[in-house]
Amino acid sequence: VFTTRWGCAQSSAGGYTYRDCDETMTIDPDDMPGGNGNKLVNGDAATWKTLGTAIKKNGGYDTDLLSATVRLQRASRIQSMNATPEPVAPGKAITVTGTVQRANWSAHRYDNYGGRSVKLQFKPAGSSTYTTLKSVTANSSGHLKTTVTATKDGTYRWRYSGNTTTGASNSAGDSVDVL
Known part of the structure; x- marks a missing residue:
């Protein structure tokens, strides 16, 4: 199909x-x-x-x-995207987490995909364009974690660019209010 x-x-x-x-x-x-x-x-x-x-x-x-x-590439996805705390005070740290996964065709499921370089992106409130803030390497279990400084309201997401055997994907966005 x-x-x-x-x-x-x-x-x-x-x-x-x-x-x-x-x-x-x-x-x-x-x-x-x-x-x-x-x-x-x-x-x-x-x-x-x-x-x-x-x-x-x-x-x-x-x-x-x-x-x-x-x-022919296996699908990727980024699960459990979370940016905390929400809301946050200006100048304070925001912790952003997630998990990179890719399709396991042999086992018919998604498995965590460790060691991948993934970009953390930010879109200011009112904008339609994401910009890359930094690159983060997932640990051996595919988990991502980094911190950024809160400056303005907006939405964070992870972006995996893919490789020869695995396609690219974006996480869902997580909006943070800076109060």
Whole structure:
């Protein structure tokens, strides 16, 4: 089972119509052929080769065997985001915590993902843009903890940028009032 987003640009030349199409697919690792029969396993997070087939109006088809490569990545998430205390006095410390996790396709669950570099970001009240305050390395159990100085009202979040086998993710935001 997968979901897909698709878009095509069309052009014509020499009596032919051309379509240049892009597709983004989100897959369910329990329903994909992989290293464990019909289920993906962790080792399947790698570079895969693709092919494309176009079905013609007359019922024929063309298959493009000059495959492209795509990177299949396990999902990540950041759980238990918390910025405390709430509210806080100006100039006082705010402690921000969370836990980095990634999908374990082999066991069908999320596991903590230790040793990852994760950015702490802040968005001032009334703004729509986050800026990075600092980078923090998760401990071996995937737990994050750091402190920052309270200066103004706003929302904190964690941002994991991903790697070759694991996709990027943002935590939920936690708003703090500075009184």
